[in-house]
Amino acid sequence: MIKSRAVFAASAVFLSTALAASFFMTGDFSKTVAKPLKLKPSQVLTWDCEYPEYKPETIMIYCGDGGAYIDKINWKSWSQDGAEGTGEYYKNLCEPDCADGKIVHAPVSVRLSELTPRKGKYYLRTLDMTSISGKDFPWGESGVFEWDVMDFIEHMNWD
Structure with missing residues (x-):
């Protein structure tokens, strides 16, 4: 009888501690990972439209029509801490219309x-693109661009 009371008391303490911990943990841990396990570079992915990719050579920005994309990407670094590289930005100016528009780069x-974790895999989700010159592009578009490459996948609940 004494043994069963001790087990009951220990269980009650454990349950109380677990409930208290869950009550005080209010952060959303489903988005960004502060310090994940040590991942191999090949375990770190990103998105090219709806396709998970490891070191993609091309990343589409306008997935629907391919009207803007970064191509010929040469990755200088790739790890769980981020990736850096250079490439060529291509954009359809859609003048007079997108079918006949001039492609600039x-x-x-x-x-x-x-x-960011998603369904057991890890993805780099934020893409920052900057013109090499540090100035706006010659066609008048800003030379700085940031995009959440994972937003579409999350909204569609794909992969």
């Missing part, structure tokens, strides 16, 4: 960051 720096 310029060299850019590319950075991926914000390691």
Whole structure:
């Protein structure tokens, strides 16, 4: 009888501690990982539209029509801490319309960051693109661009 009371008391303490911990943990841990396990570079992915990729050579920005993308990406670094490289940004100016629009391009720096878990895998979700010149593109578009490459996948609940 004394033994069963001790087990009951220990169980009650454990349950109380677990409930208290869950009550005080109010952060959303489903988004960004502060310090994940040590991942091999090949375990770190990103997104090219709806496709998970390891060191993609191309990343589409306008997935619907391919009207803007970064191509010929040369990754200088790739790890769970982020990725950096250079590439060529291509954009359809859609003048007079997108079917007949002029395609322009310029060299850019590319950075991926914000390691995020999703369904047992890890993805770099934030893409930062900057013109190599540090100025706006010759066609008048800003030379700085940030994009959440994982947003579409999360909204569609794909992969």
